[in-house]
Amino acid sequence: MNINATLLAQAVVMIVFVAICWKYVYPPILEVMQEREKKISDGLEAAKKADDSLEEAKLAFDKEMDQAKTEAAEILKKANARASQIVGDASSKAEEEAEKIMTSASTSIENETNKAKEELRQQMSEIIIDTTQKILGDEISPEKHDAILKKAAEDL
């Protein structure tokens, strides 16, 4: 084991090699590695974000769906109520109309009856007067006995 200038030469060689590695070899490799590392971590983060937003979208979708369902149910309910109301209104109106028609019909029947009665009474009194005239001759004239006839008609 003899120490000689090899030692110094090796020290110098080492410094040169380290310097070359430091300046030319190491940085480009490290740069690529760090870049890739960053890219991967960015990618993972983006994937996580996408996952989160998908979850969020699902939740929002579910919520919207629920709301739509309740709304639809409400609308249906309202429609049903409205329909039954319309039916109810219509039937009550129809009943009313029917009653009205019945009333007016009965009224007109009564009027007609009265009118017929009146006419009948008139004709009867005329017939009676005619007959009485024939029996009594000309003693009785409608002009002379108008008052009596009128009273008779009223009594009938």
Next chain:
Amino acid sequence: MAKELTTQSYIDHHLTNLTCGQLKDGGWSCDPHDVENMTFWAFHVDSLFWSIFLGGLFLFLFKTAMPKNATADTTPTGLQNFVEMSIEFVEDNVQSLFGSIKNTLIAPLALTVFVWILLMNLMDLIPVDFIPVLAGHIAFYLVGGPDHAWITGPESFYFKVVPTTDPNITLGMALAIFVLTIYYSISVKGPKAFISELTLHPFGKWLIPVNFVLEMVNFIAKPISLGLRLFGNLYAGEMIFILIALMLFFSSIAIGVLGFGLHLVWALFHILIVALQAFIFMALTIAYLAMAHETEEH
């Protein structure tokens, strides 16, 4: 080399570096017989060759693993996966020790240290004779002859393959880290805090010399232990490989077969040491630099 191959010469051969250096009289030589006469300015050519080759291989692999058009959108394939895995591993370790402190040098430094040492340690798993013998033949073929009298045959050419079994290499790396530690200690904490850290405790300002000696031991011990730990582990591993290889020298077939078995077992176990020591070196590098960034809490 006409010398007979003995156990001693075999081991020596595997533990000797190919050394080129300045001789005491001023000339330069690569002759192993001159090693004793060399000054400090001698270089282990084999260690440095493998160290630079494997360091270059690391940089080349990591540079070319990334396709030119690689972006965050392209799927990583093949080698790119391996490279990214290594970087992630290093980043995790740096993150756990450094926390919030931002220093872009630490991670590339740790990566270089880890992969480079791992590659150098892995050379240990190549059977001990393959590369030295090959190199010996190539050297003998290329330059053997009267001009280089010391290369008398392929086996006379020393060629150590595992750089981390050379203390110069491991301590050299530790030295580079030591320098960085001092640099960051001063630039992050400021020279005043750095000096007071070395002198004002454990005993307060009245015992500055004692404090300084104690802290200095602590300070210097870190790089030395860092370098020697790696060297020791790999040297011992290499040594055992050599000893196992020696079993083939015995004429008994049984011992030879046992040697093969042992080699397999030790190689499998050694994979663990190879990776573990590279990791320990990296972790301690990060830890020492993290300490340099920490402001005192005493």
